[in-house]
Amino acid sequence: MRHIRTFATATTLAVLPLAAFAAPVDLRLITMEPGGSWYSYGSTFSEIIQGSEGENELNVEVLPRGGGMTNPVAVSQGAADLGFVSASAAIWARDGIGEEFEGREANNALAIVGGLQLAYTTIAVRRDYVEKSGLTTFDEMVASDNPPRFVLKPAGSQVPILANYMFEALGSSLEDMRDRGAITQISTAQIAQMLRDGTADVYIENAPVGQATMSEVTLTTPMVFVPASDTVLDHMSELGAPAANMPEGSYPGQEGAYRTSMTPTILIANADMDEEVAYQLTRALVEQREKIAEAFPALAGWDPEKGAQPDQAVIELHPGAARYYRERGWIE
Structure with a gap:
């Protein structure tokens, strides 16, 4: 009987999905206060990311207390791992342009997806x-x-x-x-x-x-x-x-x-995010584009291929996101 139990256990382990052994990774997604569009997007994006398949088990906490001028700094400084931002604000924050960002540059953030909403x-x-x-x-x-x-x-x-x-x-x-x-x-x-x-x-x-x-x-x-x-x-x-x-x-x-x-509205990540994590969540969001469009008519025009280009991503792509886009043949 001992040998039978051992064989059964080994068989059970063999058929468990790889996701059962995925490393758990906790992520914080900063949006804006309830009532804003980014707050609404946060719930669907977090659901898609948490359901993604890959090397990691991704868990997402939505932080509903951000805003257009807050989010780039929060992500760059590591108070959040992901965030919705206007591409222009991302540039201003990165380069310390204007009184809002002078002296508090936020140059440790990279783009995940661009052109979400023009x-x-x-x-x-x-x-x-x-x-x-x-x-x-x-x-x-x-x-x-x-x-x-x-x-x-x-x-x-x-x-x-x-x-x-x-x-x-x-x-x-x-x-x-x-x-x-x-x-x-x-x-x-x-x-x-x-x-x-x-x-x-x-x-x-x-x-x-x-x-x-x-x-x-x-x-x-x-x-x-x-x-x-x-x-x-x-x-x-x-x-x-x-x-x-x-x-x-x-x-x-x-x-x-x-x-x-x-x-454009873009989704940014802290530059220190693991490349495999960034790859996994980028793939999940792009491949669930139809679900996003169905949930939010304002995002129905989002074209992930165009969003990967410099004029819509605006800031540099995270290496994990860039790897996925190269695999799709969208960027060099």
Whole structure:
């Protein structure tokens, strides 16, 4: 009987799946406070990562207390292992650009997947203002002795930072334009009303196509999407907001594709993450793309192959992620 039990035990061990012997690895995924899109994405991404097959048994804790300016620093400093960030904020944090990151560079983070959600920087102007002023480009408006009234979200949003860099490319700044009486920062809920009332002329936004406020604005007020020059777009590209075409017909009043800056949402990892762990979770997320798209219509346009390219990943890829993308033939 002893030999029978020994044989049975050996047989049982032989048929156990390899996952039973996988090394457990605990990961922390930083998102944002409940109510935000990144918080919603966190639950599905963590579920996919935890169900992934590979050398490691991955466990994920979602940290719902991050944000656009917090997450790159948290991941880089090891307070989190993974995090959703805007690609532009990842660049600012990496290079210590702007007062938000000066002196606290976050250069120990690498990209896992890019291009999850493309947010376009839009410059929407009341058609009535364009017709009366004769100013048809962003550059002309900034240079005007009598500039239009720009309306932006309050501090804490990426929009004022992006707007400042746009002004900076033309030799001005947000502070300079504010001193000229051209800037109003107000809650999103009031922006559409100001444009309808004619108490604001230009609405600068950074958001995915279909964003609620921009949709309301373009449906209730005749608007024109005015272009920025290559000088502005090139400067924005250097700061992690590459040039891109917002698709034709994204909003009423948009004629043809709109050339502008784009800030992708990317998933980053601490650079010290084990390469095999990064490979395993990258493969799981990419191969569960349909599940992600089904759960979140805003991510239905995510193309993992395009997201692996420099213009959508923006920062350097983690070696584990890069290995998976090479296997797919998506990068060299």
